[in-house]
Amino acid sequence: MTSKVLRVLAVVVVITVLLVAERATPGTDLGTVVTDFTAGLSANQEYQQPNPGELAATAAGFSAALDHRKAAEFTDLGFTVRDGVDSATGRAYTIAVSERAWGMYVIDRSAALSVAVEVPHPVSDLHTELVGVDLFRHEPGAVLLVAGAHRRAADVAHEPASVFHTVATVLARRGLAQVQLHGFDDRNLPATDVVLSSGAALAGDLARQTADRLTAGGFAVCHAWTERCDGLEGRTNVQGELAAAAGTEFLHVEMSRTVRDSPGRRADLVRALIHA
Structure with missing residues (x-):
């Protein structure tokens, strides 16, 4: 082989490597993506209620995104849909972010759909x-739902005509359990770390096993199915009502401010949830 041919081959190899590197999806810290998104929420932000046609388009677009098809209805609603890789786990995901305060939705692509992790009141x-x-990071196949509006602008945990609830409905109809995360002030229940309930449904094995795991992890738990928990039982939560009607699991998890402020206790709580 002549030296000229070798030089040409070397150039081709270098160009190919550069093109592959350019097209590769860089890892992104999903935690930073989420906190950057929620940093823009405020009690005074504008929120536009979606109309029935927009909710129908949401269901169609999100279903397409779940199946890794082109989500034209979603993008028509002002969502940006893209694929990425979480640098903390190395797992691929698809993320849809609304430009209209309708939320952020992240689908883990490393496994079959497993559980819906819901954050209806970020920042609040x-x-x-x-x-x-x-x-989300501990559950391969999870779907993360983060509301796009502050609770005072739109309380999606009690608003059935919301994009957040529509997405939750699509997931419940596919049989996914929902774990919904909330917070309460220490002064409301000073002796309690976590309030646990099944929302509108009777408490089943999931709620009871989770309570046992949390108690074993050193958390003081208020069991909403046997105790009064200062109105934090989540029985009027519309995602909980949806799960009760669909016959799917729903876990309503209220955490004290002390638990939420401690990275160590947050990690302990997540471990208890995934083991249950």
């Missing part, structure tokens, strides 16, 4: 979005 229920990211 401080650090629940961090717990949501941690739980």
Whole structure:
């Protein structure tokens, strides 16, 4: 082989390597993506209620995104849909982010769909979005739902005509359990770390096993199915009502401010949840 041919081959190899590197998807810290998104939420932000046609388009677009098909209806609603890789886990995901305060939705692509992790009150229920990211990272195949509006602008846990609830409905109809994360002030229940309930449904094995795991992990738990928990039982939660009607699991997890403020206790809580 002549030296000229060798030089040509070497150039081809270098160009090929550069093109592959350029097209590769760089790892991104999903935690940073979520906290950057929630940093823009405020009690005074604008929120536009979606109309029935937009909710129908949401269901169609999100279903397409779940199946890794082109989500034209989603993008028509002002969602940006892209694939990425979480640098903390090395796992691929698809993320859809609304430009209209309708939320952020992340689908883990490393396994079959497994569980919906829901954060309906980011920022308002401080650090629940961090717990949501941690739980999502520990559950291959999870779908993370983060509301796009502050609770005072739109309380999606009690609003059935919302994009958040529509996405939750699509997931419940596919049989996914929902774990929804909330927070309460220490003064409401000073002797309690976590309030646990099944929302509108009777408590089943999931709730009871989770309570046992949390208690074993040193958490003081208020069991909403046997105790009064200062109105934090989540019985009017619309995602919980959806799960009860669909016959799917729903776990309503209220965390004290002390638990949410502690990275160590947040990690302990996530471990208890995934083991249950």
